[in-house]
Amino acid sequence: MLQGKIFKVVLTGVTTCTLFAAGFTTQASSLMPEAVTIESIDEYAGNTMLTKTAETIPASETADTKKAAKEAKIAYEEEQKRIEEQKKAEEQKRQKEEARLAAEEAQKAAEAEAAQQEAEQQEAAEAEVQEAAAPQAAADLELLASIIFCEAGNQPYEGQVAVGAVIINRVNSGVYPGSISEVIYQSGQFGPAMTGWLDSVLASGGYTDTAMQAAADALAGSNPIGDCLYFGNGDYGIQIGDHFFH
Known part of the structure; x- marks a missing residue:
C-alpha cells in the first residue's frame, strides 16, 4: 500500500x-x-x-518569458500613454469648442447690444426731428386751415379738403416752391394772401373747426382732385361746390 x-x-x-x-x-x-x-x-x-x-x-525559456513580460509592460505603458494623450487631446478639443461657443455668444450679445443702441439712437434722432418739426408742422396746419377758410369756408367739406390738396400738390410738384408757406405766399397766386385777409385770420385764429379738420386731412393725404394744381370759378375740370379743379 x-x-x-x-x-x-x-x-x-x-x-x-x-x-x-x-x-x-x-x-x-x-x-x-x-x-x-x-x-x-x-x-x-x-x-x-x-x-x-x-x-x-531550459534557461532560454525563462529569458523569453522575462523578455515577453518586459515587452508586455512596455506595450501596456505605451497604451496608457496613448490613452492619456487621447484624453488630453479630447479635453483640449472640448475646451476649444467651449471657448468657441462662448466667443460666439459674446459676439451675438455684443451685436444685439450694438443693434439695440443703434435703434435707440435712431429713435432718439427721429424724436428730435419730430420735436424740431412739431412747431413748423403746427404752423403749417394753422396756415393751411386759414387759407382753406378764406378760399372755401363757404364750400362743402369736400371742397375745403380739395383746396388743401391743391396746395399740397404744388408743394410736391417740383414746379412750385417746396413748402406750404412759400406756395401760399407766392406772388400772384392766392388773393387772401395778397390782400392781408389771410394774415388777419391766422393771427386771430378765425378759421373754423371744419377748415382745421380739412387741413389736417389734406396733410394726411386725403385728395379728392388727383394731381390738380389749380382751382377757380371756371367751367372745366372737377367741380366740387362752386369750384372747378384742374
Missing part, C-alpha cells in the same frame, strides 16, 4: 514536470547548464524522497 502511494507521488511529479518541460525528454538531451528538479514528500513515510528527476526547463 505504501508502494502505491509512492507510485502516485512519483506519477504526479512526472506529470508536473512534463507540463513544465514542454518538449524535452531527459536532462542528458539538453545542452543548457541550468535545470529544475522537482521533489515530492511522502507524508506517510515521514522522509523526503527523490521520486523522480523532472525533465528540465
Whole structure:
C-alpha cells in the first residue's frame, strides 16, 4: 500500500514536470547548464524522497518569458500613454469648442447690444426731428386751415379738403416752391394772401373747426382732385361746390 502511494507521488511529479518541460525528454538531451528538479514528500513515510528527476526547463525559456513580460509592460505603458494623450487631446478639443461657443455668444450679445443702441439712437434722432418739426408742422396746419377758410369756408367739406390738396400738390410738384408757406405766399397766386385777409385770420385764429379738420386731412393725404394744381370759378375740370379743379 505504501508502494502505491509512492507510485502516485512519483506519477504526479512526472506529470508536473512534463507540463513544465514542454518538449524535452531527459536532462542528458539538453545542452543548457541550468535545470529544475522537482521533489515530492511522502507524508506517510515521514522522509523526503527523490521520486523522480523532472525533465528540465531550459534557461532560454525563462529569458523569453522575462523578455515577453518586459515587452508586455512596455506595450501596456505605451497604451496608457496613448490613452492619456487621447484624453488630453479630447479635453483640449472640448475646451476649444467651449471657448468657441462662448466667443460666439459674446459676439451675438455684443451685436444685439450694438443693434439695440443703434435703434435707440435712431429713435432718439427721429424724436428730435419730430420735436424740431412739431412747431413748423403746427404752423403749417394753422396756415393751411386759414387759407382753406378764406378760399372755401363757404364750400362743402369736400371742397375745403380739395383746396388743401391743391396746395399740397404744388408743394410736391417740383414746379412750385417746396413748402406750404412759400406756395401760399407766392406772388400772384392766392388773393387772401395778397390782400392781408389771410394774415388777419391766422393771427386771430378765425378759421373754423371744419377748415382745421380739412387741413389736417389734406396733410394726411386725403385728395379728392388727383394731381390738380389749380382751382377757380371756371367751367372745366372737377367741380366740387362752386369750384372747378384742374
